[in-house]
Structure formats: C-alpha cells, structure tokens
Amino acid sequence: MDMIVTPTGKLQGEIQALSSKNYTTRYLLVAALAEGTSTIRYPAHSEDSDAIRRCIRDLGAIVEEDDEKIVITGFGRHPFPAKQLNVGNAGAVLRFLMSIAAFLPEVTFVNTYPLSLGKRPHDDLITALQSMGVEVEHHNGRLPITIRGGNPRGGKIQVSGSVSSQFLSSLLFLAPLLDEDSEIEVLNDLKSKVVIGQTLEVMRQAGIVVEASDDLMHYKVPGRQKYLAQTYTVQGDYPGSAAILAAAAVTDSDVTVHRLYEDSKQGERAVVDVLRAMNVDLTHENGVVRVRGNGKLTAGEFDGDEFTDGVLAMVAAAVFAEGTSRFYNVENLRYKECDRITDYLTELRKAGANVEEKRDEIIVHGRPEGLEGGVEIDAHFDHRVIMALTIVGLRSKQPIRIKEAHHVAKSYPNYFDHLLALGAQVEWVK
Template sequence: MKVLKLTKSKLKGNVMVPPSKSISHRAIICAALATGVSTIENIDYSDDINATIDAMRQLGAIIDKNEDKVVVKGIYREDIVTNLVRVIDCNESGSTLRFMVPISLLFEGITKFIGRGNLGKRPLETYFDIFKEQGIKYNHVENQLNMMVKGKLKPGEFSLPGNISSQFITGLLFTLPLLDGDSKITISTEIESKSYIDLTLSCMRSFGVEIKNNCYKEFIIKGNQKYVSRDYRVEGDYSQAAFYFAANALGCDIDIKDLNINSLQGDKEVIDILGRMGAKFYTYKDSIKCRVEDELTSTIIDASQCPDIIPVVTLVAAVSKGKTEIINAGRLRIKECDRLRAITNELNKIGAKIEEKEDGLIIEGVDELKGGLEVWSWKDHRIAMTLAIASTICKEPIVLVDYDCVAKSYPRFFEDFKMLGGNIDEWGMGE
C-alpha cells in the first residue's frame, strides 16, 4: 500500500500535458495494421499504452520503444510469422481488450485474453452475440478476464445499440476494412461517446482507410482496404488537462501546454462545463489557461459524451454555489472502479455534500472542504488525481492511499504536481 500526505498549496507554472491516451491507442493499432514502417511521436508509456503495444506485438507487429516515440513495423509484411496460440494481457485497459478482440479474429489460431482489476466485469456480450452468429468459438470465466477466442471474423451486417461502450464500435471499425468483402454497422439507438468514434475515424483516415459515417446511424465499410504506414504525432490529452483546468477554477495559476484547440477529443467538453460554471478561458500561442474572476456556480452536466472528466468536475461542483446535477453517468460504475460511488464517498469524507443516484450525482455546493483525514483512490487513476487536486483547497492535509495507480494513464502526475508547487510529504511511501 502506497501513501502520500498532501497539504494545501497553490499550483503555479507551466505544465506539458501527456499525449492523448485515446489517440495513442488508435495510432499504434493503425500503424501495426499497416504495411511498412511508421513512427508515432509523443508517446507516454502508461500501463494502458504498454498493454496495447504488447498486444500488437503478440499479433506480429515489431514495435521499438524509444524515449517518447515508437517505431512500428506492421503486421502485414513478407517475413511475418504468426503465432497460432497467443496470449494478450490487457492489464486493466478496457480499450485494449475491446479493440483487440475483433482484431485478433483477423488471424488463424487461438487468442487468450487475460487482465486484472475490474476488467473482467466489463461487459462483452456485444462480441459474444457476434461470435454466436458467425460460429466463432469462445469461452470465458464470469467476472474475471480469462477468455479464449478461435475463428475468423467474416464481413457482413452488424447491429449494435448506441448506448454501449463506443469501444465495441471502434474495435469493429478497425477490423472490418481488412476483410475480403464489404460490411455495414447499424446503430440501433442514439449513440453515446460520439467523439471517440470521431477519433477512430480520423486516425484511420490518416493511415489510409476510409469509412462512410451516415450521421452515426450506420457506418458503410468497404472491404479489402489497406492501412498505409506514415509518421504521426499524438496531441495532448484533454482528459488529463481537465485536472489542471479544474485546479485553476479552484484558484491555481497553471499554463497548460500542448493542447489542440480544434481537437476532436470529447473531453474538451471540460472547457464548456467549467465555462458554464464561471471560468474564463484564455488561449495563448502555446498554452491555454483559465481562471474564475467572480464565483463558481452550479450547472447540469451530461456525462454521456465525456465520462472520464466527471470525477474532477464533480470536485469543482462540490465548492460551487447552488446545486449541480450530473446526468447520464451510469457507465462510470463499470470503469476501473464504481466512480460514482468512489467520488461520492471520498469527497463527502472531506466535507462535500454529494448524493449518489443510479446514473448520476446531485451536488450541493459548500463553502470549503475540510480535509484532515485519510482518503482512498479506489485504485483508480482518475480518483487519485482528483483527490490530489482537492488537496489544494482543503483546510487540513489529506492522506491519499494507493496513489500509484496514476501509472495507468499519467505516470508522472505526482512529479508534475510537485513541480507546480504541490505540497507532497512522502513519509508514507512504501509497501
């Protein structure tokens, strides 16, 4: 168990946000499915990204990791030797799991998927239904990730509900253009997390694969396409920048660098949410920052398109005037932890007034957070980082347990936090 003591501080200075984890997954996969050699620049070797790199290696890609870039020699090459039995360790990465399941069905042989944490509780029925329709063999262990699949995916028509994770749709979008025949994905209900689909289609287009998107109701996919190698740079991650925007809304003074103001990332919604709550945003040549010049006020936050930023905007809402409601947030219950329960429990411990609903939160703003006790990350990177930002406004220090889970997406978070002036006492570190 690893522990940090965090004392009230004002973060100030410049920070380079990590590269987008969502885009990094997609660029590495597209490069690995391409012919030729690609270089992907601005890579941060978080646990999730390492899981995807290792997964593509299992399928035959040659990926050399350098300091902040990877060089990828694609799977479709003359000297490829495909293992007929493969083990893909997804660690705790839901993206790796759901992207790789259909991709693995491009190849002969058996693929075994394993993982840790709550990953085995993530629903996979959407794929199981496809397996049954196409005669693909599989077995799995309930509530843990220990699954084997054997068979090859066939082109055709696929019907998926829109209120499931977009990761299922992305996994099929990656795979279907490589099949020997055309396919169509029909979405039967209103689609959530459209921005993640946009990121997938944009990245695939950059690597030479085109898909027709009919207003997110259906995707028309020509078969026999090829991914083409290229050099690619990953932009900064708005889901990580959200922690610093939130810190600024709470009184810090941070210039946030390496963000694309025209990004397709859905987590850029943090700018609109905090703007409605009273933050003013300023764009400079190489950075963005925000500040609150009056007071923070309540709003209604729809989590359906930006679930990853909900824990940290909940923190801002906790000290905003009035009642904030977070809606359409049910999917947060099946992330690395039950994030609705986790953020409610931990922020309420330190003085917030949050009521948990089945698919959302009701937050009554308070004047201040007290701190003065132990809080737990629930071994979830976004809960840990949210609690660290909370410490900057707590009257008394907090003790954060299991902080090292930030390695899942932002391994250097606490280095950056300290560099910006965060008051960290490492007396409690160690097992």
C-alpha cells in the same frame, strides 16, 4: 504507494500536457495493422500504452522506440498466433484486440486485475463477434476470455452502444480487413460518440474508407482494404489535463498548460467550456490554456456524455462551487475501472463532500468553504478517481491520504510530478 495530499493555497507555473492516451492507443493499433513501417511521434507513456505495445509485439509487430517516437513494422491482417495476451488493466486495449484476435486460431486474454478490469462486462462485443463466426469462451462476459477465430465474416453486424463505444471502435478497426463488405448498425444508445470520432479520424489518417451516418449509428465499411504505413503526431491529452485545470480552478493560481489544441476531436475539450461556465478565469488560444483561479466557482448543469473522462475532475471542482451542480447522462461511468459514480461519491463523502447519485446522474451541493478532509480514502485502483480526489485534497482543511495512488500511472504517470512543479503539497508514502 499512497499519496498524502496537503491543503495547498496557490498553484503557479507552466507545463506541457501529456500526450493523448486515446490517440496513442489507436495509432499503435493501426500501425500494427499496416503492412510496412509507421512512425508515431510524441506517444503517451502510460500503463495503457505499455499494454498495447506489449500485446502488438506478442502478435508479431516490431516495435522500436526512443524518447520522441515509436517506429512500428506491422503485421497487417496476419498477426502471429500468440496463445495468450495480457492487457493488464486496460479495457480499451482488451476490447480493440478482441476483434483483431478473430484472425487467430485460439488466444486467451488473461485476468490479472480481477478486482478492476476483471469485473467489467464485454457481452455486447462478444455477441457481435459470435455473429461473425468467431467462437468466444468467457465467464459471464468477463475475463478470462478465449477467442477462437481464423476467418471472421463481414456482412451485416449489430452491436449495442449503450455500455461503451469501445465495442463499436473494435469492430470498426476489424471490418476493413475482412473479405466481405460490412454494414455495422449500433443498437440502443451510443455512449461517448465523440470518442468514435477519434476512431474514425485515426482510421481515415491510415487510409481506410468508412462511411458513417450523421448520427454515428450506421456504418458502411468496404472489405479487402489495407491500413497504410504512416507518420502520426500525438496531440496533448485533455482527459488528464482536466484534472490539472480543475486543480488550478479551485485554488489561487496562475497555471498554463500547453499542447491543448482548440480543434481537437477529444470530447474532453469541453472541460474548458465547463470551467468557463463555472466562472473560472480561463483563456484558450494557440493551443495554450491559462487558468487564473481564485477558488470561487459557480454551479451549473452539464451533459457528461460529452466529456466522459473529464467528468470526475469537473465534479471535484463543483464540490467547491456556490450552488448545486448536476452532471447528467453519465451512466457509462459505472462500467469503467470501478463504478465511477457510486465508488467515487462514497470517497468524496468521506472527505466531507455533499453529493448524491442517480442511475445516470451525479449531483453536487457545493461547499465553497472547503471540506474537512483528514481521512484515508480508497481510489479503487482507478486513475481518474485518484486524480479527482487529489483536487479535493488541495482544498480540504486537513490532509487526505489516497490509497494505492500509484495506479495513476495507467494514464498519467507524471501527474504528481506536474502538480509538484506547480507548487502542490503532495508526498508519496508506503
């Protein structure tokens, strides 16, 4: 399904933020790794969370759910020996489960999205698992990947953090269940450190002891631990809400989003500060963000590694800002569902944006008068690109057509429903 986005002058109304995809995924995993029954309240419903639900069921977890909660009886460190797992297009789910699969004699992760997840590299995690005595068969670091484990070893473990923090999170989830104590050292740089903070937060809520250095580059994890069955409540999602807030910022608006807590460890919480720095009229208190936009923004310079999954939405806002904006330290965007620098900027140019790229930067020369639009653009099967291109369409002079926009369901299935409720002119077409 494609989406036609027609220029929209005004957005108004209130919505509840969707639940956090990152926290839902992590809570589902630690619940499966516990021996006992856990409850997850207000879980996210998306293709990613559906993927991990499906996979932990295949691995032996009992999963029951209703409209408000999921109840999971876990398998601990004894997953069912599934022969095959299908994570869909969910990179984080694949990487987290690659480590858990080290307890299995043999399991293959299949490649159902060869043009998206199938292109993404996992070499750094593969190398770390091999050093732990796990045999990994792969295709130049890519899917399909077969894990042959059974008895992974702890001890001294090294993993590069220069491509993705998900590799480190994966090993952190595994290490407490090993017979030996582990020391994990991160080599090179560590991208998206704030997301590691979420992993550590969830692990500690699950009763796991982890000692992390202040710079998050070294970890000591005692072995022979057990994840405790707990009740978890999922907070609102900043990465998805970033697109809603940016849409409000570039239009005449009065938009309120609930369940976005000020003390959240989601790095994308920084998008609130980014929009303020762009002189957007915005308040944030008691878990409520209110934007009273007038479409007039000021350019700025921002460290994108602080809010990785919010960068594309903020770039879309910067397209309409007065002056030149710079988003730096964002090379890891190249290793997502698509190359979120080259592929995204290619589509922005089609719509009329003046943007340039460097290896780890996005530079936006703002056009406050708006863009021409009137084009068909390719979102490259990427949910974040779909959401960000929608923002651009709202301020274009002519409608834009976003191909395969239904892939927004990977993280935010009701994104367009929320925009419609706020007054956006968007329409599904075949």
